[in-house]
Amino acid sequence: xxxxxxxxxxxxxxxxxxxxxxxxxxxxxxxxxxxxxxxxxxxxxxxxxxxxxxxxxxxxxxxxxxxxxxxxxxxxxxxxxxxxxxxxxxxxxxxxxxxxxxxxxxxxxxxxxxxxxxxxxxxxxxxxxxxxxxxxxxxxxxxxxxxxxxxxxxxxxxxxxxxxxxxxxxxxxxxxxxxxxxxxxxxxxxxxxxxxxxxxxxxxxxxxxxxxxxxxxxxxxxxxxxxxxxxxxxxxxxxxxxxxxxxxxxxxxxxxxxxxxxxx
Amino acid sequence: xxxxxxxxxxxxxxxxxxxxxxxxxxxxxxxxxxxxxxxxxxxxxxxxxxxxxxxxxxxxxxxxxxxxxxxxxxxxxxxxxxxxxxxxxxxxxxxxxxxxxxxxxxxxxxxxxxxxxxxxxxxxxxxxxxxxxxxxxxxxxxxxxxxxxxxxxxxxxxxxxxxxxxxxxxxxxxxxxxxxxxxxxxxxxxxxxxxxxxxxxxxxxxxxxxxxxxxxxxxxxxxxxxxxxxxxxxxxxxxxxxxxxxxxxxxxxxxxxxxxxxxxxxxxxxxxxxxxxxxxxxxxxxx
Numbered sequence: 280x281x282x283x284x285x286x287x288x289x290x291x292x293x294x295x296x297x298x299x300x301x302x303x304x305x306x307x308x309x310x311x312x313x314x315x316x317x318x319x320x321x322x323x324x325x326x327x328x329x330x331x332x333x334x335x336x337x338x339x340x341x342x343x344x345x346x347x348x349x350x351x352x353x354x355x356x357x358x359x360x361x362x363x364x365x366x367x368x369x370x371x372x373x374x375x376x377x378x379x380x381x382x383x384x385x386x387x388x389x390x391x392x393x394x395x396x397x398x399x400x401x402x403x404x405x406x407x408x409x410x411x412x413x414x415x416x417x418x419x420x421x422x423x424x425x426x427x428x429x430x431x432x433x434x435x436x437x438x439x440x441x442x443x444x445x446x447x448x449x450x451x452x453x454x455x456x457x458x459x460x461x462x463x464x465x466x467x468x469x470x471x472x473x474x475x476x477x478x479x480x481x482x483x484x485x486x487x488x489x490x491x492x493x494x495x496x497x498x499x500x501x502x503x504x505x506x507x508x509x510x511x512x513x514x515x516x517x518x519x520x521x522x523x524x525x526x527x528x529x530x531x532x533x534x535x536x537x538x539x540x541x542x543x
Numbered sequence: 544x545x546x547x548x549x550x551x552x553x554x555x556x557x558x559x560x561x562x563x564x565x566x567x568x569x570x571x572x573x574x575x576x577x578x579x580x581x582x583x584x585x586x587x588x589x590x591x592x593x594x595x596x597x598x599x600x601x602x603x604x605x606x607x608x609x610x611x612x613x614x615x616x617x618x619x620x621x622x623x624x625x626x627x628x629x630x631x632x633x634x635x636x637x638x639x640x641x642x643x644x645x646x647x648x649x650x651x652x653x654x655x656x657x658x659x660x661x662x663x664x665x666x667x668x669x670x671x672x673x674x675x676x677x678x679x680x681x682x683x684x685x686x687x688x689x690x691x692x693x694x695x696x697x698x699x700x701x702x703x704x705x706x707x708x709x710x711x712x713x714x715x716x717x718x719x720x721x722x723x724x725x726x727x728x729x730x731x732x733x734x735x736x737x738x739x740x741x742x743x744x745x746x747x748x749x750x751x752x753x754x755x756x757x758x759x760x761x762x763x764x765x766x767x768x769x770x771x772x773x774x775x776x777x778x779x780x781x782x783x784x785x786x787x788x789x790x791x792x793x794x795x796x797x798x799x800x801x802x803x804x805x806x807x808x809x810x811x812x813x814x815x816x817x818x819x820x821x822x823x824x825x826x827x828x829x830x
Contacts, residue, residue: 451641451643452663454647455662458663460668
């Protein structure tokens, strides 16, 4: 009798397993319903296999003859990411604080949050197209596109860090007769600094990736090169540029994750 | 002459203070006067309203709105009345040091910076925001750390200190503030007995040497009796005893702590014997 009780205790209650089953059922239903809309044709990979093989063969060996030009453009891409991120961090600090429930009252944090939502909702590619029209072709349009989009993202992440702080040290500062700004500088910012730095570095990594594509709409950097050679069917050159992008992005990722560990 | 005039103004004057939380009445018409230079213990069971009262005196909480809320004055300036903080509350807060149960230091900042925040109330904004504290304040902060006995920790992060050291750093912060009143909210509740003794000793020394008014909210009655000449006891948000600590009797303590008396039994017994044992010594010290 006691063994029967023990086995019952070892398996989850029936209600819980039924809920689990329902969730799996829902997941498969959604996947099946999206099949035709997304035009999933796995057999195309097999029937067109030969074509793809020929296409892949065109990429190799990569043609690095213009490597100086590619590296210069890659550097510009990095510089776009650096400035886009730096401007965004500077603006995200006040916006992030104003978005935080424990810093700003609802009549301030709600409108600021909606503004940040709109910055975030629109992809940097769309902003890039708009800024190309506004400030002309070139890297500056890319900087502005990354800046606006990243401000929206960082402000949200920064404000979430601020909302998670321990309120007691802030009260300790308040009790000394400090004003609101001093409470923020001495009570809040030291607490959120490691997270803010970590988020900023993470966004820098993703901005290096994004900066390679904003170029495709004319906003400067390696993206412009990539777009031109793909359209010209220069696949060996495309391969070289893609390799340069992969190596650069990996290096930045490794460096920034090392750096982030220092601050946590 | 001036001294006599000063004595006329109480350091803290609480008048018919009422505070209602959604669940219950936390403060029920509390009135009390504390004179400059006194060292007063505020005792009572958990939930008796002693922490709430201290937070109101520092203007960190506001009483019930309307005329029934009551009022508080500190150092001759209004702190709050009818549920509204005074307009110059920050100036008054700068003159009142607050010591918290959980120390409330900023863990990632050096002890020195934490102590220097005591000067924020009187510094111009550009100085405080740039972190360029005047030499005079930095000297003062170091002296304060020396006085509380932890100068060697000045450039450590506050989070690396033990509880007792953090609490002494918090007291050093009130010294940099040049606080004329120190309010300590259960300053020893999270500390071991030896650290507790040192923290209470530090507060008593500051009270004796600087004539700073000290109000300590305590759970342990024996500490109240040992360090504070006057005790105010709260029960369910009302003052039920206000007088010399030496006159507290075991039956009074039993009434005060009610159901908690059993769990605190040993402590109360201990303090009772402490009272009887120490009354003569206190009388001798007074004489």
